[in-house]
Every structure is written in structure tokens, then in C-alpha cells.
Amino acid sequence: MDVSKSMNEQLQEFIQKDKMCVIHDTERDERENSYWFAKSTFRFEEDKFEKLTRNTNNGFEMLSKSFEQEITTLIREEIKHNARGTEKATVKIRTRPFLAIWTEDTVTLRRNDIIKFNHVVTNVGNGYSPMTGKFKAPKQGTYFFGGTVVSAPPNALRMMLMKSRTSIMIPYASVTQGDSYTFTAVLQLKAGDTVYIQKDNRVEKAYGRYHSTFSGFMI
Template sequence: MQFSKVFVVISLMSRVESEGEKIQLQSSRGLSNNCENPALWMLVKQVDRLETKLSQHDEKIEKRVKQCKNRLPHLTQVAFHALLAKSVKLHAAQTVIFGIEITNIGKAYNTHTGLFKAPHDGLYFFSCTFLKQSSTYLRIQLMKNEVEVQLGHAETSNADSGSMIAVLYLKTGDIVKVRHHPNYGAETMHGHWSFFTGYLIQ
């Protein structure tokens, strides 16, 4: 539609130039001026109106493009992978802080607090792999806004690992974290063998 309007404007401007040449010829003979040629005057006014409409149309397109960009936050990449820096003795409901950042696209995971904060609505995948230390038990939870969504444990007498996996729909600002189970006493998670991972699916 925009191209057809441009074609009309070009055609009208060609006609204006043609009429303008006639007026110049008439003026050189002392016969008339623009005011005495209503057809040319109408064409000029028509071109002005079309140029105004085209300008307004372009502004609307630019505005719509900006709106579309603002409405497509899901195109932003979000992914993190963090390592537990050293073995840590966990107490009741203590958040596990995976402090070594390996990947953190979008900066949604905080290596100082251990919290993942959803930057926008979407479907997310989370995984936690952990190793208990020596002969202790280890029972942990994957939490969404203080609600347990997955439970993990390692309970053999020797070194044992466990894992948790969850697919969650999050709203902007929702918090996901790994914490020690509140119903048990101190238990130790082994450093350098425990990871927390997550990414935006869509």
C-alpha cells in the first residue's frame, strides 16, 4: 500500500512539473501566474496532503515496530550454570549458594545470594546435581517462591550424588533456589561436584 501511494505522489509531482513548465512558458509571455491556473494549484495541494499522510504513515510504522520489540521479551536469552565453590555445611532451610559462575546469560542468577529471579514470563528448565560429603545424609529442595517443587536426597553410607530436575512456568520476578530441607539438622554438600543450572525454554 505504501508503494502505491508513493507511485501516486510521483505521478502527481510529474504532472505538477509539467504544469509548472507550462506556467513558466506562459509567464515568459506575460500571460498568467500560478494563481490563474486552478488545475496546478489543486495538484500542488493534493501532493501536500499525500506527503503529509505518508509521513504520518511512516511514524505509525516506526511506533508499531517499537511496540512489537517491547512485546517480544521471550527472544532474550536466559541461561546459567553455576558451581558450588567449596563444601558447605547446610542448616535448616539454608539457601545453597553456587558461587562460581560458569554461564550467566541474562544475569538472572545471583552468585552472591544463590537466587534465580525470572526476568520475564516464560517456561524454564532447572537442574541441580549434588554430592554429599563422607557419611552424612543430604536432603535438599528446589524451591519456587518458598514452595517446594522438587526434592533431592543422597543417603548411602559412602559418597553419593543426587539430582533434581524441574520445568516451571515463571512470571516476572518469581524466585527459584536450592535450599537444605528445613526438617533436618546440619548436612554437608561437597564442593566442586555440585551444580545448579537453568535456562529459558520459551
């Protein structure tokens, strides 16, 4: 028996086993390192995800609050706008203002002719009719009226401010070329009462051309 050879083989086997142990230990260390690296990486990514989620939630919360504030502001502005519009509409409906102008040239007016101020500038509620020349009160109340009539030679001009077939006053313009008479009146009217400008019992000429006007509104 070759003792030296046997010992040599035993030594080689021991060395080989030792190498295997070293390899196994190295693999085990690598696996452990990989495990701890993966775990730490996972924790890091988990922390990032939690922060991202938290920031996202905060962002959504802030966005939601901002959006809610914007919607609230828009609603409040819309309510104010509608309130102002309603207030203006109420005032317009209540006052019922109108303004009409006579655009005809020189016209001969006969007995009881009504001047039909044909060019309507303002007529809220359509209380004034250019077809009849009359304003019809939509409701009972106090009304203000004003107007101007212009004469045309060779005659003076006498007109009557009428309230439902009753003469209230007689605007008068002299024979002088283009003389005018401006009048105002405050009248108590019932719903359905009419106000208009009518010729008296004389035949006289009147002058339009945007110089003669008729207007009014509810006080």
C-alpha cells in the same frame, strides 16, 4: 659597349635569379613538408590522446564498477553479520541460560540454608545471583532447571528445589560417601519469580568441590 660582357652579366643575373627561385621553391617545399609533418604528427598525437582518454575513462568506469561491487558486497556481508549477531543476541536474551557450581569443601547446612553456588560459569542476563543463590525470572514463561547435590557422611542429604518459597521437589542423596542426586524440572514462572535450592528442616552436611551444580534457561 662591350656586348659580350653585357650578355655575360645578364646570364649571371639570370642564373642568380634561377638559383634564388630554386632556393625559394626549396624553402617553400621544406615549409610545406614541415607543415604536413607537424599536422600528421599532431593528428597522431591527437589520436593517441583520444585513445588514452578513452582507455582512461574506460579504466575509471571499470574501476568505479569494481569499487561499487566491492562496496555492495561489503555492505551485504555486514548486514548478514549484523543479522546473525542480532539473531544470536535475541536467542541469548530470550533463553537467559545460567550455570553455577559450588566450590566449597564439606559444609554443614542448617535449617532453610540456601546453597549459594558461587562459581558462575554462564549467566546471560545476570538472572542468577551468586550472592543469594537464587535465579530470578526476567519475564513470564516456561523454564528448565537442573542440578546435582552431593552428600557428605555421616548423614544423608535432603535439599528442596524452591519456587518463590514453595517446595517443588526434594532432591535426596544417601549417607554413602559422595552419593549424589541429580534433578531436572520444568517450571512455569512469572516475571520476578525465584528458583533456588534450599535445605529442609534437618542439619546435614553437603559436599561441593565442583561436584554440586545448578543451571537453567528459558525454553
